[in-house]
Amino acid sequence: xxxxxxxxxxxxxxxxxxxxxxxxxxxxxxxxxxxxxxxxxxxxxxxxxxxxxxxxxxxxxxxxxxxxxxxxxxxxxxxxxxxxxxxxxxxxxxxxxxxxxxxxxxxxxxxxxxxxxxxxxxxxxxxxxxxxxxxxxxxxxxxxxxxxxxxxxxxxxxxxxxxxxxxxxxxxxxxxxxxxxxxxxxxxxxxxxxxxxxxxxxxxxxxxxxxxxxxxxxxxxxxxxxxxxxxxxxxxxxxxxxxxxxxxxxxxxxxxxxxxxxxxxxxxxxxx
Amino acid sequence: xxxxxxxxxxxxxxxxxxxxxxxxxxxxxxxxxxxxxxxxxxxxxxxxxxxxxxxxxxxxxxxxxxxxxxxxxxxxxxxxxxxxxxxxxxxxxxxxxxxxxxxxxxxxxxxxxxxxxxxxxxxxxxxxxxxxxxxxxxxxxxxxxxxxxxxxxxxxxxxxxxxxxxxxxxxxxxxxxxxxxxxxxxxxxxxxxxxxxxxxxx
Numbered sequence: 411x412x413x414x415x416x417x418x419x420x421x422x423x424x425x426x427x428x429x430x431x432x433x434x435x436x437x438x439x440x441x442x443x444x445x446x447x448x449x450x451x452x453x454x455x456x457x458x459x460x461x462x463x464x465x466x467x468x469x470x471x472x473x474x475x476x477x478x479x480x481x482x483x484x485x486x487x488x489x490x491x492x493x494x495x496x497x498x499x500x501x502x503x504x505x506x507x508x509x510x511x512x513x514x515x516x517x518x519x520x521x522x523x524x525x526x527x528x529x530x531x532x533x534x535x536x537x538x539x540x541x542x543x544x545x546x547x548x549x550x551x552x553x554x555x556x557x558x559x560x561x562x563x564x565x566x567x568x569x570x571x572x573x574x575x576x577x578x579x580x581x582x583x584x585x586x587x588x589x590x591x592x593x594x595x596x597x598x599x600x601x602x603x604x605x606x607x608x609x610x611x612x613x614x615x616x617x618x619x620x621x622x623x624x625x626x627x628x629x630x631x632x633x634x635x636x637x638x639x640x641x642x643x644x645x646x647x648x649x650x651x652x653x654x655x656x657x658x659x660x661x662x663x664x665x666x667x668x669x670x671x672x673x674x675x676x677x678x679x680x681x682x
Numbered sequence: 683x684x685x686x687x688x689x690x691x692x693x694x695x696x697x698x699x700x701x702x703x704x705x706x707x708x709x710x711x712x713x714x715x716x717x718x719x720x721x722x723x724x725x726x727x728x729x730x731x732x733x734x735x736x737x738x739x740x741x742x743x744x745x746x747x748x749x750x751x752x753x754x755x756x757x758x759x760x761x762x763x764x765x766x767x768x769x770x771x772x773x774x775x776x777x778x779x780x781x782x783x784x785x786x787x788x789x790x791x792x793x794x795x796x797x798x799x800x801x802x803x804x805x806x807x808x809x810x811x812x813x814x815x816x817x818x819x820x821x822x823x824x825x826x827x828x829x830x831x832x833x834x835x836x837x838x839x840x841x842x843x844x845x846x847x848x849x850x851x852x853x854x855x856x857x858x859x860x861x862x863x864x865x866x867x868x869x870x871x872x873x874x875x876x877x878x879x880x881x882x883x884x
Contacts, residue, residue: 412804412846413823453870455803456825492701497825497868517697519729519827519868539775542730542763544799544827587799587827618801641797671803671823676871 413671414635415455415642416659417620418649420445422483422502424465429647431598433551433566439650446490446498449649452656453674454496458522458547458590458620458644459487461502462565484516491517495676499547505530510537514545522590524549525563527581528570538585547620548586550577552607554595559607566594578614589615590644593623598647600626603634612639620644628662635668684881687712687721689764691742693735695867699727699761702867702874707881715747723881724748724756727867728763732772732788732830735763736780745781752783755858757883762828765854765861774830783859786835791828793847799829804864806842806852814853814860814879815842822872824864826852831863858883 421428426438427445439445442459449457461483483503491498500513501522510521521541526534527548538546552574553560561570561577570577581589591611593604601624608621618641621634625645634643649655660673686709690696696711703709703725710717718724728735739745752758760768769780772788780788791798803823808815831850842853844863852863860880866873 412800412802412826415802450870488697491697495702495868495870495873497827497865514695514729515697517695517701519695519698519865540730540734542734542774543829544801545729588801616797617799618797641802674871 411669413455414640414669415620416631416656416663416670417456417458417642417644418449418454418656419458419460419622419644419646420449421646422459422461422463422486424463427650428462429598429650430462433594433597435598442486442490443493445650447493449656450494450496451676452654453660453671453676454656455671456497456499456642457494458499458501459490459518460500460522463502464565484512487513487516487518501547501549507533507536507540510541514541520545520547520587522547522549524551525568527584528563528572528577531580531584534584534586543585543587546586547588547590548581548584549590549592550581551592551594554593554604554607557606559610562594574610575614578611582615582617586617588618588620588641590620590622596624599624602626602630603643605633605637608634608637608640612637615639618642628659631659632663632666632668635663635670684708684723685710685721686723686725686881687717688725688727689713689743689748691735691738693728693730693738693763695729696727699725699867702877706874706878713742713744715744718744718747718751722756722884724751724758726758726760726764726767728761728765728767730763732763732766732774732780733776733778736767736772736778739767739781752859757858757880758860759880760861761867762863762865765863766830766832768854768859768861769832772830784832784835784839784854784856784861786832788830788832791831791846791848791850796847799827800846801827804844804846806844806864808842809840812841812853812855813883814855814876816879817875818872818879822875824852824862824866824869824872826864828863
């Protein structure tokens with residue numbers, strides 16, 4: 411039987427894994443390799459790895475030796491992919507077919523596109539033809555204000571005039587394989603996923619829906635997974651700040667009857 | 683000593699497959715006839731659409747040498763689209779001829795109202811005992827991501843099936859020629875086990 415997925419999101423900004431709040435405040439957390447290695451060993455179902463760097467130039471510096479280890483996201487991705495024995499979806503800064511290709515050959519199993527869905531839908535369609543639907547995730551960032559939903563692109567900075575309903579239908583028609591729905595209002599809030607937003611979008615899509623934004627407790631994940639039409643739940647900060655987060659969360663979800671994979675710990679050496 | 687040749691036809695995820703295989707044994711990413719002749723095992727990875735994969739395979743792989751090595755009985759594992767192209771035809775993005783090594787056609791899953799693509803972790807049910815499944819059970823989940831699957835197969839070639847709205851073939855095989863619809867390279871410990879089993883075939 412197919413399981414629902416629990417997906418840690420790793421946010422990468424100017425050389426560091428960061429914690430995000432409202433798409434505006436960022437706190438440096440550490441090194442992407444150790445984060446991805448830990449998530450891989452704890453049997454995470456999948457990882458969404460997003461490059462939200464804003465600076466043109468940055469260096470990733472090892473905090474112990476002060477040595478520069480990488481200066482571009484692609485080399486960070488390549489090294490991270492070597493230790494990710496689960497699917498790795500990768501987004502941020504994908505503007506051309508070559509950008510997408512570079513990420514896939516760098517070890518990404520899927521690409522995540524956001525601004526491109528609205529700026530160049532034709533190109534997204536081209537990516538679907540080239541790599542297949544299953545390889546392209548359409549990501550939508552939604553802000554809630556006065557019980558109305560507005561879509562933003564470009565790291566949540568540009569408002570899109572198109573309504574949510576119309577946008578979702580257009581994005582689906584492009585042939586993307588999954589929708590990654592993120593609530594800007596709930597980002598980093600620990601207030602729980604937005605049930606109204608989830609239900610609204612879930613009722614419109616017939617491709618897998620990944621919901622994100624607001625996870626603070628195990629029950630938040632449970633309630634989101636139990637809503638009809640939700641295929642996967644995703645969160646960033648939760649997996650960085652909770653002790654043994656992946657293992658404990660899977661244990662809890664299995665206990666309360668969610669259809670997810672049982673918890674596991676896989677040391678690479680023992681896997682062989 | 684095993685040496686795995688991972689066929690590179692620009693399908694993208696050769697490195698993922700190599701990341702796993704190279705943990706287990708020696709491997710080489712290649713599209714050269716010489717490497718096919720010298721290896722002990724062949725893996726054909728795959729992501730993307732059937733039509734695009736077939737075009738690239740015909741353009742970049744030494745097919746004659748591949749076929750002659752298969753005829754010699756070298757163990758072969760096709761992954762996802764790398765498995766689908768073994769069949770006669772595929773329907774994704776227009777009807778296209780496959781390699782025709784196995785009887786059947788790759789068509790869209792009917793899924794009976796469930797969302798497509800079929801993305802995520804799912805179990806497999808063994809139809810007949812096979813060395814590839816040694817040490818694996820229904821408790822093992824594998825990572826799937828696809829909308830198409832083979833149908834109209836010779837039933838003798840079905841090794842395992844998976845349920846998603848309908849029951850479809852998730853592992854096929856005839857003698858040394860094997861294929862899996864899921865991605866062992868992305869299936870953590872269960873994927874390692876299956877790959878290990880494949881490497882033990884000779």
